[in-house]
Amino acid sequence: MSKVKTNNLLTPAQAAKDLGISVATLRKYSLIVEKTTANSKYFERNSQNNRLYTQKNIEDFKEMVKLSHGPKMTLETSAAQIYPAADAKEPTDTKQNDEIADLQKTVAKLESENKKRELTIKELQQELNDAQKSKEQLQVELDTLKQQAEEKVENNDTKKDENIKERVNEKVNDDKKGHWWNKFMG
Template identity: 35%
Template structure:
């Protein structure tokens, strides 16, 4: 027979276990009661639906050690059971502890996995936020560059002349270098030349003036015609308009 607690493990009935131990079923029942009392666990052995005990191979081995210890020593059955099943309980506890530690390790691994997943999600969100911030900064940088370009173009327009056809102002004529005479003789020569130029200029002005006067006299001697002496119509007024205008 098998049990749900020990899958795939063969369990022996009391008769089979008693036969293997070389004792009667009643003696086996007695030993089993002592073991349950010493361990303080009435469900130490597996049972059938009819509450009959079932024995594992380890249980049969422990009962055999218990029986041999009680025969070879002066210990009572209870004392022998305490020694045997204290070791057996320790092994069971160690096994349970190992299973518990293993379960805790698995749970820890699961928690670590969950923490790693959580951390990865946080990192992904952080990366997404950083990418969004970088995209925003890139747009701002593009806008600033565009504004700078516009400012540079306006500055060039202000620096350029208002009228492209406007001619640049003529440069002031260069002053001629006047040689300064170094000696008294050179100064006298320059003064003599200036006097000659003044005399020639005065003579030319006198002749020009004489020509103009002669031309004016010739024009003044010409007789005026009757038409020239007529008063223009727009100027002509009746004699009685003089009294009205006065």
């Protein structure tokens, strides 16, 4: 036991206690790490072949558990992010390459859809501009028609006034001629 303390190595019971988990759970974590690293001797062992843990191992376990709580994460995927993998790296690269290719296809598809939307927006903007120009032209025509209508009303009023004046003058002139004293005066 004194040898363990001088090397700062923790027994499974001590490590489990530090992590707040059972020894069986610690064994599970250790197996995951050994599988991920493809190294069955990743952890030091004592003469009874029990795993011994460093403080760094404890911190790595805590980080692995913390990462595993993220979306779409497991203890295995978390371990793959923390511990260097030997042979497991190649399939991960292939998987990552496939994921990258899929993402690139998705990005290309989204860019294509975005370009189509931009064209649609430009077409709609052009239609809107055309409609606005038509509206302005119609407004000018409406204003012209209103002005012409007002001028007609004024002209008709003026003509009516002139017609009334002419009739009054005619009547007055007729009256002047028609009266008996005008015949004598005239």
